Amino acid sequence: MTTLHRSKQKQTKPDHKGLHTRNLHKLGYDFPSLEESYPPLAPYVKTNAHGNLSIEFADPLAVKSLNAALLKRHYNIIDWDIPQGALCPPIPGRVDYIHYIAELLGVGEPTTALANAQTKITLLDIGTGANGIYPLLACQIYGWYCVGSDINTASLENVASIITNNPKLKGCFTLRTQHDRNHIFDGIIQAGEFFDVSVCNPPFHASLDEALKGSQRKLSNLARNRGEQAATPPTLNFGGLEAELWYKGGERMFLKKLIKESQVFSTQCRWFTCLVSKIDNVKPAKKLIRKLGAIDVREIEMKQGNKITRILAWTFI
Template identity: 75%
Template sequence: MSTLHRTKKQAKPVRKNLHPRNIHNQGYDFPALVKSHPALAPHVKPNAHGNLSIDFADPLAVKTFNAALLNRYYNVVDWDIPEGALCPPIPGRADYMHYVADLPGLENPNIKMLDIGTGANGVYPLLACQIYGWQCVGSDINIPSLENVAKIIAHNPALKDRITLRTQHDKNHIFEGIIQTGEFFDVSVCNPPFHASLDEALKGSQLKLNNLARSRGEQKANTQSPTLNFGGLGAELWCKGGEQLFLKKLIKESQLYATQCRWFTSLVSKADNVKPAKKLIRKLGAVDIREIEMEQGNKVTRVLAWTFI
């Protein structure tokens, strides 16, 4: 704590690239975060510019930072994930929820959302419930991941009646076995696995670590065996065919549930995958397709949204 008190109060630059409703537009109030989540204190130090920050290449620091953000700004307590699980940046995930909420027909609070591949973090249902009061279903093929989300929900009684978890038992299906007969969702969200193999995921992590090192004025990340600094179990980070093939399956199967979901959406991390995805969506008869660009710092990603209704 002494480091926090000795450091000058840092200016909070406006991050105009985040959604206007994103509470993280003003940067991070680290002293306030530490106050609400003391476990963050050992990870907060002045960076090269003299501003308080954390080491974003340190998996434990990132996880603790996320827990602090969820605690202070979204009233989610005791959030935790198993070692190696995907640890998503909360401000970016909140951006996705805000942009989804802007889609036509999602203006009222009685919205039901389906999260495809909710992972061990359950972040989209948590944010959708706490920001907009939506009802959510989180699905995943990994049972231990769902068990971890169930544990988070158990520690947050207000979420008990708002989030339902379902297991996908067939790796060849996405919506089938999850969307029930006669059920209707206002929107589905998804963060697809974006690598085609473990090796590709590790190379991507090494590149990310090198970029973080350069931003700190270092030449290269010093690691012989790159770790996934934002984590990621098998199905969370890679699948056969990578993001492109997953999107193709997602889009094709969405047509079969065209009358049971108003808007289908997905993050698309690789720009080259947008054009073929939109072409397939048009071919399958969608009546509205939207490409929403999101900027978070130096990273640009997209939300692809389509509807058959």
């Protein structure tokens, strides 16, 4: 079916309720425009049971193509790709995180990246992964200066290739390797260096088995919404390398480590922030943050449909 014919069909309904008011994706996806901008997406776009254009969100290749199309059309990022097994992030939710961080820092509307670059906001992304999504968006939306860190050199090499293919990012987005998996900020934040904010999407499973079960739940929910039965055996939905999806002790232990180490670098970062997917982990994290002497702790809710994710933010300054 051609783009011309598809343009006459019903567009995706605004099913991303609750996204930030600055979010370009709050009204859904314009698939004809995305296909025009990124033709490889076309084979994955179908008319769903409700008569709307969509993709199969349980198909990692379809999701990856959608991401590449969104990044190219809306954020001028070309040749975005990730290796097999790497985490494929949902763009609307990642964009929301950046907009909420902008509000936390008192940054106004992203009128132009050049104008916002004058504020010289610096962002550190802990565990940037193979997708590098937060710095990519922060650079393109707000013109911030970003550093992405990771323990996986293959992931960093992939992000480096994305930067190479987008020359405007070279002076905006740099990468650093964490050589010691027992540390988070140590070895990354350098002496005399200061960041306005750090962001992190922590691994939220405690093991591979738990990650597989979580993937199966996602597949089951997607299938249930279509009135189908989930496929088995379970596969890692949306991919995810070890360091991206699971950590010994799960999200709670990672948060504990992140918070404790943030105190050591308390004078070198204005705001520390982290996504928290499990509500039960919020209260103990806040308690630890206050115990370590933070002067301000904030819990920011992000909503996408029925899903609620929280940003925990704290500062010692």
